[in-house]
Amino acid sequence: MQDRYDIIVIGSGLGGLTAANRLACSGYRVLLAEQHSQFGGLATYFHRRGHVFDVSLHGFPIGMKKSFRKYWGPAFSERIIQVKRIRFDNPQFQLETTFDKVDFVRLLTQHFGVEKARVDGFFEAIAGMNFYDDQEENTAALFARFFPARPDVWRLLMEPITYANGSTLSEPAISYGIVFGNFMSKGVYTFLGGTDVMLDMMLKELRRNRVDCETNLCAERILIDRGRVAGAVLNGRSVQARAVVSNGSLPRTVHELVGDEHFSAAFRESFAGLRLSNSSCQVYIGIKPGEKLDDIGDLLFTSTHPVFDSTAICSRDVTSRTYSVYYPTIRPGSERYTIVASMNGWHDDWVGLDRDAYRGAKQALIEDTLNALEKYVPRIRRLADYTEAATPKTFARYTLHQGGASFGTKFEGLQHSMNLGAEVPGLFHTGSVGIIMSGWLGSANYGVMTANEVDKYLS
Numbered sequence: 449m450q451d452r453y454d455i456i457v458i459g460s461g462l463g464g465l466t467a468a469n470r471l472a473c474s475g476y477r478v479l480l481a482e483q484h485s486q487f488g489g490l491a492t493y494f495h496r497r498g499h500v501f502d503v504s505l506h507g508f509p510i511g512m513k514k515s516f517r518k519y520w521g522p523a524f525s526e527r528i529i530q531v532k533r534i535r536f537d538n539p540q541f542q543l544e545t546t547f548d549k550v551d552f553v554r555l556l557t558q559h560f561g562v563e564k565a566r567v568d569g570f571f572e573a574i575a576g577m578n579f580y581d582d583q584e585e586n587t588a589a590l591f592a593r594f595f596p597a598r599p600d601v602w603r604l605l606m607e608p609i610t611y612a613n614g615s616t617l618s619e620p621a622i623s624y625g626i627v628f629g630n631f632m633s634k635g636v637y638t639f640l641g642g643t644d645v646m647l648d649m650m651l652k653e654l655r656r657n658r659v660d661c662e663t664n665l666c667a668e669r670i671l672i673d674r675g676r677v678a679g680a681v682l683n684g685r686s687v688q689a690r691a692v693v694s695n696g697s698l699p700r701t702v703h704e705l706v707g708d709e710h711f712s713a714a715f716r717e718s719f720a721g722l723r724l725s726n727s728s729c730q731v732y733i734g735i736k737p738g739e740k741l742d743d744i745g746d747l748l749f750t751s752t753h754p755v756f757d758s759t760a761i762c763s764r765d766v767t768s769r770t771y772s773v774y775y776p777t778i779r780p781g782s783e784r785y786t787i788v789a790s791m792n793g794w795h796d797d798w799v800g801l802d803r804d805a806y807r808g809a810k811q812a813l814i815e816d817t818l819n820a821l822e823k824y825v826p827r828i829r830r831l832a833d834y835t836e837a838a839t840p841k842t843f844a845r846y847t848l849h850q851g852g853a854s855f856g857t858k859f860e861g862l863q864h865s866m867n868l869g870a871e872v873p874g875l876f877h878t879g880s881v882g883i884i885m886s887g888w889l890g891s892a893n894y895g896v897m898t899a900n901e902v903d904k905y906l907s
Contacts, residue, residue, distance in 0.1 A: 449662055452688040453479045455902060456680050457695060458667040458705070461489025462888055463878035464695030465650050466519055466895030467902070471693075472657040474903055479689070480659050481682055483666035484846055487651060489695070489879075490854060491888060493643040497834045499734035499786055502643045502774065504854070507531055507612070507747055508888040509630035510637055515892050520653060527640040533745040534636060536607075537823075539754050540600040544745065547608070548635040560601050570594040574632070577625040583859070587624040588617035603756035608749055611770045613886040614725035614792060614855040616758040623859045623883040630889065636747065642779050667696070670705045670875065677874030680705075691874045691902050695895075697849040698722070698857055698865055698881055711871050719864055725855035725883070726762050727840030729793045731817040734834035735785040741831070744824045746773055762792045764809070766816060771824070787825075789817045795840035795851040810837040856880030869905060876902050 454476040457468045465487070468480045486492055490504045510528075517525035534547045543559060545551045549571060556562045573590070587606065595601040602617075609615055609628055639646045654661055669681040670692050679688040694701040699722065702708070708716055735741060751768035753760045761768045774786045791813075801809060814835045821828050844852035857865075862882025868875045878898035880886040885894040 449479065449660055449665070449682075449685075449687065450477075452679075453477045453660075454689065454906065455479070455691045455693060456481060456667075456682075456687060456689040457693045458670075458680065459483075459489060459695030459879070460487040460661075461695050461879055462491050462891040463880075463885075463895035463898070464489070464693065465654070466892045467693050467695070467878050467899040468659050468661075469650070469654055469657060470519060470896055470899035471902060472654065472659045474899075476903075476906065478659045479687065480654065480661045481665040481667055481680075482661075482663045483848060485663050487661070487663065488643065488647050489847060490843070491643060491891070492647065496732070496836060497734065498737065499732075499784060499834055500642055500644055500779065500782075501732040501734070501786055501836075502772070502788060503730070503838075504728075504790075507636040507638060507772075510634040511630055512637060512889045512892070515889065515896070519892070519896055520650065524646070524649065527646070528637050529640045530634075531636045531638050531746040533743070534608075534747045534749070535745040536604065536749045538603065538607075538749075538751040540603055546635050547631055549632040551635075552604075552632060555604070556601065560598070560604070562595065562598070562601065566594050571632070574625045574629045577622045577629065583620040583622060585621045586618050587615070587621050590621040590625070591617070599755050607751070607756050607761075607768075608770075610756075610758055610761055611749065611790065611792065613880075613883050615883050619883060620859050626884045627887070627890075638746075638778065640778065640780070642774070645779075667694075667705060670694070670701075672706065672710050672872060675710075675873065677872060690906055691876060693876045693878060693898055693902060695877075695879045697847070697853070698861055698877060698879070699724070699850045700848060701868075701877055702864075706872060706875065715864075715867075715871050722861055722864060723858040724851050724853040725858060725880075725886075726792050727795050727843055727852035728838075728854040729766075729791040729813060729840065730838045731789040731791075731814050732834075732836045732838070733787040733789070733818075733821070733828070733832050735787075735831050736833040737784065739785070739831045741773065741775070741785045741787075741825060743775075744771075744773060746775075747771070748773070748824065750820070750824075762794050764793065764797045766791050766813070768792075769817065769820060771821065787821070789821065792854075793840050795844060795853075798839045798841050806839075806841070810839060813837045813839070854880075855883070855886045857882060859883050869901065874905065876905075
């Protein structure tokens, strides 16, 4: 690590990684500082007893292929493969889909009996949405406009997106429509080889482009001199820079790294109303060597709750789970199977537990998940040789996100994130904010947008 750079990127989620690479390719000297021992933010992985577990729900739209090809290279885009078996199992319906527009039109008209004109009108409305559009209509009003008194249809349309970015029916309709529309283009995709291969490829590309990539390097303060960014304090060491890109929590960036005193009264007042999205729980299940799983689908959206309910989805009394099943075909050369169960959750439900209660709650989360999974994998307890649970406290610890927020902020956070440079010249932010910039595609594209703004500033 040097004493001076053009740009310091704090955090190595997909937004930070992509911004760092984009800026390095433009000729800037870039330091990528990650406080954890591993790169990737929430788009990461870990090894346990011969298993590789992917963290976060790995399904993204086809647009990721274009973004990877343009900003990382063809070697990345060639590894984007389709996930074809997405299953729903809940009290209102059981079905399988490829999760694209053609199949959803079929399901809505044939399975749910909705008039074709209503379905066409809904997709036309979705296709015309942009993030700068009017925000008055919320998602509930959008659904009521096209599918009145159809809670089953609302569940089909909404539940997967709530798992993907924590959104609810009360959010602006455009925040739902943009994300859902991206998936409807051509379905759901993942990265061949897994997150470990992807991050290894990214780090090689970054270093080839002369980015200094450092782990265990915690940003303690962003330095401000005469109203402008002057660098950052990293592990107690001051490093000068002309600009800083924070890929961390937006509240932590403002309150802790910069300090409220550097922002205008109007910004502080508006920022005080910022809402965070929920956090997550996950249960990681490794299958014994030599054992195999039947093909039960790639993504399973399951619930025992009677209707879609975003509050119930986040409850510690879990009724809804998404299972991501990783077959050996995802990691060529491996014969291992893993399953990751993902549940939305709230940090406040976990943070107050003492040590023994916390351990007990984690074990109960594992046991309840295995019990629920037996419906789809009847021998799961005999097949599994490793289980582990992550909670909102886990995500808060490893990402330093306030409240362990898995999906950043609600919609209003996007404007605050984009306007940091107007408050403090040289200060920029990228990452999961505003719902539409969450997930792999949103985060990577926001990294590009932020890098372009940094380039304009430095030029």
